[in-house]
Amino acid sequence: MSDLRELYQEVILDHYKKPRNFHTLPDANRKLEGYNPLCGDKITVYLKVEDGVVKDISFQGSGCAISTASASMMTDSLKGKTVDQAETIFCGFHELVTGKNPQAAADLGKLAVFTGVREFPVRVKCATLAWHTFHAALEGEEKPVSTE
Numbered sequence: 145m146s147d148l149r150e151l152y153q154e155v156i157l158d159h160y161k162k163p164r165n166f167h168t169l170p171d172a173n174r175k176l177e178g179y180n181p182l183c184g185d186k187i188t189v190y191l192k193v194e195d196g197v198v199k200d201i202s203f204q205g206s207g208c209a210i211s212t213a214s215a216s217m218m219t220d221s222l223k224g225k226t227v228d229q230a231e232t233i234f235c236g237f238h239e240l241v242t243g244k245n246p247q248a249a250a251d252l253g254k255l256a257v258f259t260g261v262r263e264f265p266v267r268v269k270c271a272t273l274a275w276h277t278f279h280a281a282l283e284g285e286e287k288p289v290s291t292e
């Protein structure tokens with residue numbers, strides 16, 4: 145577990161202890177569940193998308209520090225963005241944590257704290273769970289997302 149400690153940076157711990165936008169969204173027009181069986185992370189993402197804009201976004205669920213912090217920071221980053229901007233951030237984040245494009249960090253602001261996740265393949269699924277669930281919800285998917 146000692147190498148994981150480096151991952152649990154201050155920002156991640158803060159979002160884990162005090163997740164932002166951690167509630168249901170009564171007027172959501174998209175809602176989707178996501179599971180990461182490998183770690184036991186479960187999440188429900190709520191979206192209110194209108195006129196091509198992510199007007200509101202929230203989540204609920206339980207999971208490890210990485211999955212919870214990632215979901216919390218995702219909702220912070222995507223709220224108020226256009227669907228196109230949100231897709232771009234989703235792709236950049238995915239490329240960052242999978243190590244496909246470490247340069248992506250430059251455009252991701254605070255989300256760059258997840259850069260170290262690429263060293264831990266098992267944790268990549270924790271970090272991307274909320275994002276895959278968000279993306280599938282945006283595409284109108286109704287079947288729960290599983291990282292397996």
Ligand code: ZN
Pocket residue numbers: 180183184185207208209210211269270
């Ligand atoms: Zn996890």
